[in-house]
Amino acid sequence: MTRAxxxxxxxxxxxxxxxxxxxxxxxxxxxxxxxxxGEDEEKWAIVGLLHxxxxxxxxxxxxxPFVGVKILQEKGYPEEIQRAILAHASYSGVEPKSLMxxxxxxxxxxxxxxxxxxxVRPSKSVMDVAVKSVKKKIKSKAFxxxxxxxxxHHGAELLELPLDEHIxxxxxxxxxxxxxxxxx
Numbered sequence: 001m002t003r004a005x006x007x008x009x010x011x012x013x014x015x016x017x018x019x020x021x022x023x024x025x026x027x028x029x030x031x032x033x034x035x036x037x038g039e040d041e042e043k044w045a046i047v048g049l050l051h052x053x054x055x056x057x058x059x060x061x062x063x064x065p066f067v068g069v070k071i072l073q074e075k076g077y078p079e080e081i082q083r084a085i086l087a088h089a090s091y092s093g094v095e096p097k098s099l100m101x102x103x104x105x106x107x108x109x110x111x112x113x114x115x116x117x118x119x120v121r122p123s124k125s126v127m128d129v130a131v132k133s134v135k136k137k138i139k140s141k142a143f144x145x146x147x148x149x150x151x152x153h154h155g156a157e158l159l160e161l162p163l164d165e166h167i168x169x170x171x172x173x174x175x176x177x178x179x180x181x182x183x184x
Contacts, residue, residue: 001077006046009071014056021181022112023049025174029107030100032173033159037099044100047084050077051104061091090151096158106155109147110170113137116144118174118183126174126183131167 014020030048034041054068069082086094087101088108096102117137118126137143138152156166178184 001043001046001081003042003046003049006049009075010049010053013053013068016056019052019056022115023052024177024180025111025115026051026104026107028177029111029170029173030103032169032176033103033107034100036169037103039099043078043081044103047081047100047104048107050081051085051088051108061089065089065092102155102158105151106159106166107170107173108155109151110155110167111174113144113147113152114167114170114174115181115183116147124183126171126178126181129171131164131171134167134171135164 010020010023014023027045027048031041031045033039034044050068050072051065052068054071055064058064058067065085065088069085072082072085080098080100083094084096084098084101084104086092087096088104090105096105114126114129114134117134118124118129120143121128121133138149141149153163156163159166161169174181174183
């Protein structure tokens with residue numbers, strides 16, 4: 001279970017550049033939280049990288065992330081990685097229990113939302129995204145309307161962090177890989 005093997009799965013199953021970048025963003029946020037909580041950075045990062053690898057080919061709730069987890073199971077990925085990926089889909093019937101599962105749920109929607117905030121800035125850079133600008137956009141229901149505000153708030157609650165701190169953490173994580181995301 002290496003990062004290179006995980007990336008190979010991502011590139012095999014996902015052609016969309018924006019979806020690949022989303023998985024890179026979630027990988028970075030998971031790595032950030034693993035460092036913060038003193039957990040296994042590589043394992044957490046791989047969970048973030050793989051969480052949506054099957055989505056492009058299997059976008060329905062009947063298939064995603066179940067197809068991907070079956071592939072991971074066949075490839076011998078640990079059960080805790082499989083479970084975390086299942087838990088990130090609120091409709092899967094798997095409640096997030098471990099800190100890794102909770103973190104994945106917490107960063108998935110928020111990382112995409114912060115990316116959207118960066119893309120509407122004149123600079124198109126995550127480097128100048130501030131917590132207050134993210135919070136302002138959260139209040140605008142028309143902005144990135146497909147992103148669940150409830151999931152963003154619930155994510156901070158799962159991690160027992162104030163929303164501002166959670167947003168700041170994910171911004172910092174994305175800033176570390178801004179060039180890979182095209183948001184420098």
